Amino acid sequence: EAQVTQNPRYLITVTGKKLTVTCSQNMNHEYMSWYRQDPGLGLRQIYYSMNVEVTDKGDVPEGYKVSRKEKRNFPLILESPSPNQTSLYFCASSPAFGTGGQETQYFGPGTRLLVL
Amino acid sequence: AQTVTQSQPEMSVQEAETVTLSCTYDTSESDYYLFWYKQPPSRQMILVIRQEAYKQQNATENRFSVNFQKAAKSFSLKISDSQLGDAAMYFCAYRSEKNYGGSQGNLIFGKGTKLSVKP
Numbered sequence: 001e002a003q004v005t006q007n008p009r010y011l012i013t014v015t016g017k018k019l020t021v022t023c024s025q026n027m028n029h030e031y032m033s034w035y036r037q038d039p040g041l042g043l044r045q046i047y048y049s050m051n052v053e054v055t056d057k058g059d060v061p062e063g064y065k066v067s068r069k070e071k072r073n074f075p076l077i078l079e080s081p082s083p084n085q086t087s088l089y090f091c092a093s094s095p096a097f098g099t100g101g102q103e104t105q106y107f108g109p110g111t112r113l114l115v116l
Numbered sequence: 117a118q119t120v121t122q123s124q125p126e127m128s129v130q131e132a133e134t135v136t137l138s139c140t141y142d143t144s145e146s147d148y149y150l151f152w153y154k155q156p157p158s159r160q161m162i163l164v165i166r167q168e169a170y171k172q173q174n175a176t177e178n179r180f181s182v183n184f185q186k187a188a189k190s191f192s193l194k195i196s197d198s199q200l201g202d203a204a205m206y207f208c209a210y211r212s213e214k215n216y217g218g219s220q221g222n223l224i225f226g227k228g229t230k231l232s233v234k235p
Contacts, residue, residue, distance in 0.1 A: 035223070042120075042207060042225035043161075058222060090161060092223075104151070105211075105223060107161035 002027045004108035006091050012114045013081055021076045021111050023091030030096035032074040033058070033105065034066065036087040043090065049074055051096065081115045088112050118143045120210050122226035129198045130234050136183075137193045137229050139208030147213040150184065150191045151223070155205040164206070167191065169213075195231075203233045 004025045013019055025032065033048040035058075045058030049068040063085055065077040074093075078085060089112075092105040119142045129135035141150070152164040167175045167184050174182050179199075183192045195202055208226040 033222070040227060042227045043209075043223070044225075045222050048222065088159060092161075104149075104163060104166060106163075107153075110159045110161075112159075 002106070004091055004093055004106055006089075006108040006111045008111060009109060010112050012116065014116050015082055016080050019078050019081060019113075021078075021089060021091075021113070023074045023076065023108060024072050025074075025091075025093040025106070026072065027093060027095075027106070028071065029093035029106075030071070031105075032068065032091065032093045034064070034074070034076050035090045035092065036060065037090065037110075038087050046076070046089075081113075083115050086113060086115045118145070118148075118210055118212065118224050120208055120224050120226040122208055122229050124229045125227075126230045126232070128232045128234060129195070129202075131200060132197055134194060134196045135198055135231065137195075137206055137208075137231065139191045139193070139226055141189050141191065141208075141210050141224075143189070143210065143212075145212055149211045149213065150182075151209040151211070152180070152182070152191075152193045153207045153209060153225075154202075155207065155228075156201075156203070161207075165193065198233050200233050200235060203231055205230050 007022045030051045034046040035043040037043045044060045046064050047066040049055045091108040094105045121140045148169045150167045154162045154164045165177045165180050179196045181194045205228045207228045210224045
């Protein structure tokens with residue numbers, strides 16, 4: 001089954017304790033992205049990756065890191081989490097632009113993070 | 117910068133009736149895509165329908181259809197024969213076809229409309 005998976009689905013942590021949220025897709029997509037969703041703000045892009053070893057900042061990158069060492073994986077790293085990073089996080093993927101079908105992003109199930 | 121506006125924070129519809137959710141957007145681009153995503157209580161983001169800006173014909177997917185007015189920058193979603201399972205948050209989203217400012221592929225979302233369906 002074609003899908004985007006995220007782990008963990010739920011996470012409670014404390015301020016300053018480094019954490020990683022994993023994202024993996026099995027559709028051989030080049031493009032991957034992370035979003036955060038906050039009440040009243042919709043979804044906002046954190047980072048994206050056009051392909052392996054190619055990443056760039058989205059609209060709200062502060063406090064986050066990413067890496068893309070393999071095509072299927074795109075982990076989101078919070079080196080020193082703070083309470084304002086409490087949010088619902090989504091990973092998404094799509095084919096590269098110009099390859100057909102690139103316009104639609106497929107979302108993972110979401111990771112709910114609480115930073116105390 | 118592109119923006120997406122959903123002016124209805126909440127909407128309600130009677131089961132089996134029709135409801136229209138509004139979305140407007142602002143862009144100077146001519147090539148782009150528009151989407152409606154549904155987010156049920158499970159929080160999963162589910163693609164409902166998409167529209168390519170170069171297509172004049174409005175997209176339809178079963179009970180879901182859009183009214184795409186490119187000149188007015190309007191993209192409303194019509195849900196016909198509403199069902200209890202349609203109750204969810206609905207997000208309108210915009211995606212550029214071109215790489216502007218290094219954010220190619222960035223989905224720009226509205227703040228959402230919460231739809232309730234009454235039995």
